[in-house]
Amino acid sequence: MRRLLAALLLAAAPAAGPIEFPRDHGAHPDTALEWWYYTGHLQAPDGKAYGFQLTFFRARELYLAHFAWTDAARGTFAYDEKAHLGLPGIAGASASGLDVSNEDWFAREENGVVRLAARARDIGTLDLRLTPEKPPVLHGEAGFSKKGPGENEYSRYVSITRFAAAGTLVGGGRTTVLNGTAWFDHEWGPGALPARTSGWDWFALQLSDGSDLMLYRMRLSGNAASPFSAGTFVPADGSAPRPIPWSDVTLVPKSAWASPRSHAVYPAVWSVAVRSLDLAVTVTPLVPDQELVTGRSTGVTYWEGACRVEGTRGGRPIGGRAYVEMTGYAGRDVPGFPPS
Numbered sequence: 001m002r003r004l005l006a007a008l009l010l011a012a013a014p015a016a017g018p019i020e021f022p023r024d025h026g027a028h029p030d031t032a033l034e035w036w037y038y039t040g041h042l043q044a045p046d047g048k049a050y051g052f053q054l055t056f057f058r059a060r061e062l063y064l065a066h067f068a069w070t071d072a073a074r075g076t077f078a079y080d081e082k083a084h085l086g087l088p089g090i091a092g093a094s095a096s097g098l099d100v101s102n103e104d105w106f107a108r109e110e111n112g113v114v115r116l117a118a119r120a121r122d123i124g125t126l127d128l129r130l131t132p133e134k135p136p137v138l139h140g141e142a143g144f145s146k147k148g149p150g151e152n153e154y155s156r157y158v159s160i161t162r163f164a165a166a167g168t169l170v171g172g173g174r175t176t177v178l179n180g181t182a183w184f185d186h187e188w189g190p191g192a193l194p195a196r197t198s199g200w201d202w203f204a205l206q207l208s209d210g211s212d213l214m215l216y217r218m219r220l221s222g223n224a225a226s227p228f229s230a231g232t233f234v235p236a237d238g239s240a241p242r243p244i245p246w247s248d249v250t251l252v253p254k255s256a257w258a259s260p261r262s263h264a265v266y267p268a269v270w271s272v273a274v275r276s277l278d279l280a281v282t283v284t285p286l287v288p289d290q291e292l293v294t295g296r297s298t299g300v301t302y303w304e305g306a307c308r309v310e311g312t313r314g315g316r317p318i319g320g321r322a323y324v325e326m327t328g329y330a331g332r333d334v335p336g337f338p339p340s
Contacts, residue, residue, distance in 0.1 A: 018142065019138060019142070019143045019156060019158060021136060022096075022097040022098065022109065023095075023096060023097065024156075024158065024186075025097055025098040025109065025158075025186065026093065026094045026095050026096050026097045026098060026099065027058060027093035027094060027095045027100065028095070028156075028188040029058075029095060031188045031189055031190065031191075032059065032060060032189070032190050032191050033057075033058070033059050033188065033189065033190070033191030034057070034058040034059075034093075034186075034187065034188035034189075035055060035056060035057045035058070035185075035186070035187055035188075036055065036056045036093075036098075036100050036107055036184070036185075036186050037053075037055045037184065037185040037186070037187075038052075038053065038054045038055070038107060038116060038130075038182055038183070038184055039051070039052065039053045039182065039183050039204060039304075039306075039323040040052050040128075040130075040163070040165050040180055040181060040182030040183060040323075041180045041181055041182075041206070041306060041321040042165060042178040042179065042180035043178065043179060043180050044176050044177065044178060045177060048071075048072070048073045049072040049073065049286065049306075050069065050070060050071055050072065050169075050178065050180075050306075051069070051070035051072070051286060051290075051305065051306025051323070052067075052068065052069055052070070052126060052128075053066065053067070053068040053079075053304055053323070054066075054067050054068075054105065054107065054116055054118050054126075055067075056093070056100045056101075056102060056105075056107060057297075057298060058086070058093060058100075059191075061085055061086045062083070062084075062085060062086070063082075063083070063084050063085070063086050063091035063092065063093070063102050064081070064082065064083045064102070064297040064298050065081065065082040065083075065091075065102040065105050065118075065297070066079060066080075066081050066292060066294060066297065066298075067079060067080050067081075067105060067118040067120050067123065067126075068080075068290070068292060068304065068305075069120075069123040069124075069126070069169075070286055070287050070290060070305055070306045071287075072286040072287060072306070075287050076287065077287050077289055077290045077291075077305070078120065078122040078123050079120070079123075079292050080120035080121070080122070080123070081292075081294050081296050081297040081298075082102045082103055082105065082297060083296060083297040084102060084103070090102075090103065091103065097109055098114065104117070104118075104119055105117065105118040105119070106118075112131075112132075113129050113130065113131050114129070114130040114132075114163070114184070115127075115128070115129055115130075116128045116129075116130065116167075123169075123171065124169050124170055124171020124172065125169070125170045125171060126167065126168075126169050127167045127168050127169075127170075128165050128166065128167035128178070128182070129165070129166055129167055130163035130164070130165050130182050130184075131163060131164045131166075132160050132162075132163050133162045133163060133164055133238070134160060134161055134162045134212070134234060134238030135160075135238055136158050136159065136160050137158065137159045137160070137161060137214075137232060137234055137241045138157070138158055138241075139157040139158070139159065139214065139230070139232050140154075140157060140230070140243075143156050143157060143158055144156060144157075145157035145187075145230075146228050147192075147193060147194070147197075147218060147228050148192070148193060148194035148197065148218075148226070148228055149194070149228075150192060150194065152189075152190035152191075152192040153190075153192045153193060153194055153228075154189055154190070155187040155188060155189035155191070156187065156188050156189055157185070157186075157187045158185070158186045158187075159183065159184060159185050159186070159214060159232075160183070160184040161183055161184075161204070161206070161212035161214065161234045162181055162182075162183065162206060162210075162212055162234075162238075163181060163182040163183070163184065164179075164181065165178070165179065165180045165181055165182040166178065166179050181206055181321070183204045183206065183212075183323065185204075193218075194218075194226070196220050196221065196226075197218055197219065197220065197226060197328075198219050198220065198221060198223075198328045199219050199326070199327040199328015199329060200216055200217060200218050200219060200325075200326075200327055200328065201216065201217045201219065201251070201267070201324070201325070201326050202214075202215070202216040202217075202324065202325040202326075203215040203216070203270075203272065203283065203322060203323075203324055204322060204323045204324075205272075205281070205283070205309055205320055205321075205322045206320050206321050206322070207309065207313070207318055207319070207320035208318055208319040208320045209236060209313065209318060210235075210236030210237075211233065211234060211235055211236045212233075212234040213231065213232070213233050213234070213244075213274070213277075213279075214231055214232045214234075215229075215230075215231035215244065215249060215251070215272070215274075216229060216230065216231065217229045217246070217249075217251055219328060225246055225251075227246070229246040229249075230243065230244065230245065230246060231243075231244035231246070231249060231274070232244060233274070233277060242276075244274060244276070244277075248274055248275050248276050249272075249273070249274055249275075250271070250272070250273040250274075250275075251270065251271070251272055251273075252270070252271040253267030253268075253269070253270055253271075254267075254268075254269040254270065254271055254282070255267070255268045255269045256268055257285075257288045257289070259289070259291050259303075259330070261291065261293055262291065262293055262301045262330040263330075264291070264301065264303075264329040264330035264331075265329065266291070266303045266326050266329050267326065268284075268285060268288060269282060269283070269284050269285070270282070270283040270324070271283075272311075277313065278313055278314045278315070279311070279312075279313045279318070280311050280312055280313075281309050281310060281311030281312075281313075281318065281320075282309070282310050282311055283307045283308075283309055283322050283324060284307055284308050284310070285305050285306070285307050285324070286305070286306045286307060286308060287305065287306070290303055290304060290305025290306070291303045292304060293330075300327065301330035301331070302325060302326060302327040302329075302330075303324075303325070303326040303327075303329070304323065304324070304325040304326075305323065305324060306321070306322075306323060307321070307322040307323065307324050308320075308321060308322070309321060309322050
C-alpha cells in the first residue's frame with residue numbers, strides 16, 4: 001500500500017486557480033492526493049465526553065477512509081479503516097460539491113448542513129449533522145499552503161474551524177444523543193514533502209472565548225521546526241483570519257507516551273504559546289492511547305486524538321478543546337502533506 005501511494009504522489013498537480021465554494025469542497029481529480037478531515041468533541045446528556053475523527057482520502061483513483069472514536073469516561077479508543085478503488089456505489093467523490101463516500105461512510109452537504117455517517121463494529125453507528133458557525137478559512141496565501149521549497153511541495157488548504165454538531169451514536173443496544181462542536185480540514189495537491197521532513201505535529205484548538213487556532217509544525221531531524229511551519233488564528237466572529245508565523249510560536253512537549261503496538265514514542269502533553277495572541281496553554285489528551293495503525297488503508301501509523309486545553313489569554317483564564325495529530329514518530333511512513 002505504501003509503495004502504491006508513493007507512486008501516485010510522484011505526479012505533479014496543474015496550476016491552481018482561485019478557490020470557490022461550494023465547488024472546491026468537492027473533489028479535485030486532476031490532483032494526486034486529497035483528503036477531507038472531520039474531527040470533533042461531543043457530549044451526551046449525562047455529561048460524558050467523546051471525540052470523533054472521520055477522514056476520507058483520495059489518492060488518484062484509490063479511496064481510503066479512517067473512523068475513530070474516543071470515550072473519555074471509559075478511557076478507550078477504537079478505530080476502523082477502509083480502502084477501495086473509486087467505483088460507483090462503492091467509493092467516490094463529487095467534483096461539484098461536498099459528497100464523498102466509502103461504502104456506507106460518507107460526508108455530504110445537504111442544504112448548507114453537512115451530514116456525516118460511519119459505522120464500525122467496535123464503535124457503533126455515528127450519524128451527525130454539522131451546521132457551520134464560521135465561514136471557510138483559506139490557509140497560506142489565498143489557500144496556497146507551502147510545505148517546502150520545491151514546486152510540488154504545497155497543498156491547497158481550507159478549513160471550517162467551528163461547526164455546531166448534533167446527532168446520535170447507536171450501539172450496544174442503546175442510542176446516545178450527542179451535541180458538540182466539529183472542525184473540517186480539506187487539502188488537495190501534488191502531495192510532495194521535502195526529503196528532510198520526518199513528520200508533523202498539527203493542532204486544531206477551539207478556545208472557550210469562541211476563537212480557533214490551527215498550528216502545524218513540519219519537523220526536520222532532531223524535531224526542529226521547518227521554516228514552512230505555520231498557523232492561522234480565527235477570531236470568535238469568524239472575521240479576518242490572521243496568519244501566525246512560526247517565529248511567534250513556542251511549542252514544547254512536556255511528557256511522552258510509548259505505544260505498545262508500534263513502539264513509537266509520542267509527545268503526550270504540550271505547552272503551546274503564541275506571543276501575538278498573548279496565549280499560553282497546556283494541551284492534554286483525554287486518553288493517552290489514540291494511535292491509529294492503518295496497515296489496511298494508508299499504511300501510516302499516527303496519533304490523532306481529542307484533548308483538553310487549559311491556560312491563559314491576556315492574563316485571564318481560558319479553556320477549550322483540541323484535536324492533535326502527530327505523524328512520523330513510528331518512522332517516515334508519511335504519504336504526503338499534513339492531512340489536517
